[in-house]
Amino acid sequence: MERDERVFILGEDIGIYGGAFKVTEGFLDRFGSSRVIDTPISEAAIVGAAAGAAHMGLRPVAEMQFIDFISCAYDMLTNYVATARYRTGLATPMVVRGPSGGYVRGGPFHSQMPEAAFFHTPGLKIVCPATARDAKGLIKAAIRDDDPVIYLEHKYLYRRIKENLPDGDDLLTPIGKARVAREGTDLSLLTYSATVWKALEAAEELAAKDGASVEVLDLRTLVPLDDAAIMESVKKTNKVLIVHEDTRTGGVAGEIAARINEQAFEWLDGPILRVTAHDVPLPYSPPLEDFVLPQTADMVTAARRLLAY
């Protein structure tokens, strides 16, 4: 926002309160009420107004207080924002961001991962950082992008991961590029967002107990998906486990598996396996949530099955 005066933010309780998770704390004092705009509880209006302002050359960043509420703006995002360039040639450079995901005892409406619905919508980009570096690098890249970007920040990671980061322009994470989070040769574990950390734990355990070398690929961007990085890893390890926190049916893993099938079938030495949430609304009580969401132990079990091929 200091670099580019076209950037402004809007959302619920983002001003004096600094947002439900204090992501925008201090912004109001620093940038003033014309660039830090508190809105009514109106996700469709927030997204729609951001689109209109983006058409006029501004670069709005819209906050969903919890990303679960992005469904209230589903029509605006999928029918208006996603199609504007295709139909009319108008650019809509805007970001919709919000606290995403579970493992926090948030219950059905404060824990969702909403990517699948938008993954299925041509015209929107989706990024999901897992590290502090990428959180910064991808928000900057998203704001500078000429297309609408959905930026999913995982609330489980907010105060759990820390990194010292340099200021300035050198820290940009390109949209559309995956990252090898851990090198390996026996199995590729593909994932994104908070489950990157659980995947790294699983890889560590498999190395220690099984002597297996697991590669963890942090996808970072879901649209456009980094097919090249995925296929490179598949061709190296020949075994693929895809992990995501979102529910299973119609999830991103299915599409990744199909692409591997189309582009690297001959390189596979076993079935492509998935570890995901079960197909239920995410429940509240800790034993229920823990059971439904993918855990490190689930990844270890699935990896062992695959390593046996």
Added chain:
Amino acid sequence: MAAPAARKAPVPAGLSADALLEIYYYLRLTRSLEERLVNLYRQSKVIGGLYCSLGQEGQSVASAYALQPGDILSPLIRNVGSMLVMGATPVDLLRQYMARGTGPSRGRDTNVHFADLEKGYLGNISHLGDMVPVTAGMALSFKLRGQRRVGLVHVGDGASSTGAFHEGMNFAAVHRVPLVVIIEHNGYAYSTPTSRQTAVERLAEKAKAYGVPAETVDGNDVFPVYESTQRAVERARRGEGVTLIEVVTYRRKGHAEHDDQRYQPKEEREHWARLDPIDRYQRRLVAEGWTEEAGLQAVDHRVTAELDAAVATAESEPLPHGDSALAAVLADPPEAESPAAGSVGGDGAG
């Protein structure tokens, strides 16, 4: 025969003789263009549905005519007249309806669904009410940048039932953005009469819920629509925020050309036909001595010639190539997408 100059009544809103004729030009152009489109539809040259504004052209032209260069208008499907005033051309609209690759949306969308922000229009989408938040966002950008520009968005009586309309009105009102919202009350949303759409007596009453002023005007009379819109536009330009205008009119055709209108009483249609906005405007111009019959006829000839040329152009142009459908979903289609989406996955056996 013109009356002596001294006895002429003053023209409302101080419209000049040239402006009166220009408004007549847009009214006639709108109606004649739609008549041409109906003919083309019957010859199966219009692809898909055709949505006409017969009887509603007056408000469509008059409201847009109250805007200034730099203002932005978002139309509804029946606001061909507004689009033409803002600078869209008949050939653009013909290309849209005839799905030509040369059209402003390159065959990707139809009717008024196209945009030119330089000229000042942003076509709507089919999801009614959505353009209220979007136009509010454009108006918000004017406010944030201190520009003296105004947004105007048309919705129908049906769209005023949507959540997007409510959210957009409320957002715009709270942030006092320079926006004019026109509810085009034409009696029906497809086959649903307004009495089944809302329990309020007048749609303008909805303004109270947002704390904004409202007016109800006769939508079949060019002058009050023009004057009301001008008041609202100037109010917005002064930084006084949103105005809601309900224009009362009537949809004399079906929702689209295929609609047999079985739900509209014949007497009702005949009543509104007698209130035709173009006939009324034309009669008044001549009766008041503001213009002469010959001047109007000259406009009619000009419109005929322009539409002959536009139809010939659109008819001569090709449909788009099928593979042009893949381009420009995003600004910079990444290389990695092409093999997966285009050749491997896209060619999968069906």
